[in-house]
Amino acid sequence: MDPNLILDNVIKFANIAKELKWEGPILSMTDCTKICPKLVYSQELGYITGSTLSSNEVLVSNINDIHSKIKYIYEKNAIATQVRIIALKVFFL
Numbered sequence: 001m002d003p004n005l006i007l008d009n010v011i012k013f014a015n016i017a018k019e020l021k022w023e024g025p026i027l028s029m030t031d032c033t034k035i036c037p038k039l040v041y042s043q044e045l046g047y048i049t050g051s052t053l054s055s056n057e058v059l060v061s062n063i064n065d066i067h068s069k070i071k072y073i074y075e076k077n078a079i080a081t082q083v084r085i086i087a088l089k090v091f092f093l
Contacts, residue, residue, distance in 0.1 A: 013088050020090070033085070035081065037080065039070050041060060056064075091093065
C-alpha cells in the first residue's frame with residue numbers, strides 16, 4: 001500500500017466510486033499540520049517514516065539497514081516538521 005498522492009491512488013478511489021455507482025458529491029480536504037520531528041520504522045510500510053525523502057530512499061529491505069537509513073536521513077537534514085494530508089470522502093445521504 002502506497003500512502004502517497006499518486007495517480008494510481010486517485011484511480012483506485014475513482015474505481016471504488018464507480019463500483020458503488022456513486023454520482024454524488026465528493027469532499028476533498030487538505031491539512032498542513034506541524035509535527036514533532038521524529039523518525040520511526042514502519043513494519044507495515046517497510047520504510048522509515050518522518051522524513052521528507054521519498055519512500056524509495058528510506059526503504060528498509062533488511063532490519064539491519066534501519067540505523068544506516070536513519071543516519072542517511074540526518075545527514076540529508078531531511079526530517080519532516082510538518083505533514084500534509086489530503087483526504088477524499090463520499091457522502092451517503
